[in-house]
Amino acid sequence: MAIFQPNNPNFFQPEGNLQQLQIKPAPITIRCPHCRQLGTFSVFGSAAIEYSKNGQIEHRPAMQICSASIRICPNAECFGFVFVVLANGRVVEIEPPELIDFNSENLPLPILATLREAISCHAAGAHRAAAMMVRRLLEEICDLNSAQGSNLHQKLVSLKTTIVLPEALFEAMMELKALGNDAAHIEAKAYDNIGSEEAADSIELAKEILKALYQLQSLLSRLQARKPPSASPS
Numbered sequence: 470m471a472i473f474q475p476n477n478p479n480f481f482q483p484e485g486n487l488q489q490l491q492i493k494p495a496p497i498t499i500r501c502p503h504c505r506q507l508g509t510f511s512v513f514g515s516a517a518i519e520y521s522k523n524g525q526i527e528h529r530p531a532m533q534i535c536s537a538s539i540r541i542c543p544n545a546e547c548f549g550f551v552f553v554v555l556a557n558g559r560v561v562e563i564e565p566p567e568l569i570d571f572n573s574e575n576l577p578l579p580i581l582a583t584l585r586e587a588i589s590c591h592a593a594g595a596h597r598a599a600a601m602m603v604r605r606l607l608e609e610i611c612d613l614n615s616a617q618g619s620n621l622h623q624k625l626v627s628l629k630t631t632i633v634l635p636e637a638l639f640e641a642m643m644e645l646k647a648l649g650n651d652a653a654h655i656e657a658k659a660y661d662n663i664g665s666e667e668a669a670d671s672i673e674l675a676k677e678i679l680k681a682l683y684q685l686q687s688l689l690s691r692l693q694a695r696k697p698p699s700a701s702p703s
């Protein structure tokens with residue numbers, strides 16, 4: 470399908486045909502930026518605004534119809550507001566932005582703060598900053614687990630002797646270190662482009678590392694605690 474390229478990519482700026490919509494746009498399913506639950510968000514009140522954006526489709530001048538509306542989280546413990554812009558029925562902007570979901574259970578506080586910061590950076594479109602935060606997360610894991618070394622590379626090598634993790638996760642840490650380094654330096658060595666997908670992947674990998682390090686054991690203990698005391702192995 471031909472893709473519309475706006476001349477001005479800021480969808481919060483209408484360029485024509487501004488009017489109040491009489492028909493509410495359809496509900497949409499998004500992850501709430503306030504409570505992080507998935508929910509179906511309907512338009513709040515009766516007002517939605519319709520407007521057009523100018524741009525091109527396959528190098529020919531074109532126009533796209535957009536709508537902007539305030540929506541409300543269906544979670545009764547949240548009821549948070551979000552501002553949503555749709556173009557051709559597709560979500561193009563959400564404010565506050567959707568956040569990558571994560572499990573905070575059992576995470577040490579410094580690590581939790583850094584993970585939150587990485588996710589906020591990604592949501593705000595600050596992808597290199599997100600990759601740098603994930604690298605910081607590795608530094609914190611090394612510090613909390615007494616890994617020794619004068620730089621992060623040496624610390625990650627030392628970490629292998631202080632914690633037990635699948636080899637793939639140690640490999641992941643080396644990649645995340647490389648990505649974070651490239652995000653911080655002008656001359657990239659491994660990753661030339663650090664965009665939304667690279668930042669999101671680095672956060673997902675970081676979540677897997679944290680799960681293995683801090684969360685699997687408590688999940689297992691919780692399941693084991695549900696066994697009656699008389700249960701015997703079969």
Ligand SMILES: [Zn+2]
Nearest residue numbers: 501504542547
């Ligand atoms: Zn919510």
